[in-house]
Amino acid sequence: MNTLFPIFVKAENLHTLIVGGGYVGMEKVTALLANAPAARVTLVAPDIRAEILEMAEHHPNLQLVQELYHENFLTDKDLVIVGTNDKGVNRQVQTDCKARRILVNVADTPDLCDFYLSSVVKKGDLKIAISTNGKSPTFAKRFREVLEEILPDSLQETLDNLTAIRNKLKGDFVQKMEKLNEITNVLK
Structure with a gap:
């Protein structure tokens, strides 16, 4: 584990x-x-x-x-x-x-x-770290390559838009989180 x-x-x-x-x-x-x-x-x-x-x-x-x-x-x-x-x-x-x-x-x-040290996928401000618990750095590297290929370069635009929306939201933390969860539900 x-x-x-x-x-x-x-x-x-x-x-x-x-x-x-x-x-x-x-x-x-x-x-x-x-x-x-x-x-x-x-x-x-x-x-x-x-x-x-x-x-x-x-x-x-x-x-x-x-x-x-x-x-x-x-x-x-x-x-x-x-x-x-x-x-x-x-x-x-x-x-x-x-x-x-x-x-x-x-x-x-x-x-x-x-x-x-993880293998890292970078797409603009998005970083995804991959670890195999020290068992296979080569697998982590190959998986990183797969993710880099399938994740679109337009992810930065999505992150920028979500930041702008978050900054305009009113209410407390829970209300903001619920609204952002609703907006990002399309990612499922």
Whole structure:
């Protein structure tokens, strides 16, 4: 049974540490910045891919530190994502995060994760997060592709219209909710 509690975080209000500068680190920093371009991110790794170095040129809030991981890098961090090919380093980062009560995700190691990174469908302001409870990120990716294909690009217009309607509605929260439920009933 999937007992995960889905949330959307305002990553631009957090300081995220990514440990790992290889392909997985690149994948994680790319996903984070695609969803929150203004996010403050520090990436630490002794070797950093050229694509990440290039990415840093376009994202002033992406700080690269070309060093081995040390627990001091956790100071003032709110969230940590680990993606190295060294299981010892991955476990050490997870242990250090636990000691400091910092939420951590260790790529491809569900047992060491406090949270999973979802596959995300984006259509304007609409975001749908897909999780398989860590069982199959590949399935989540394929399902995301299906949803991206079938959801119309006009969804943003619908969201804008519903926002305008909501802003004009009179009454208390319950009355507004009932009216919006009535209006959106056509989506069933």
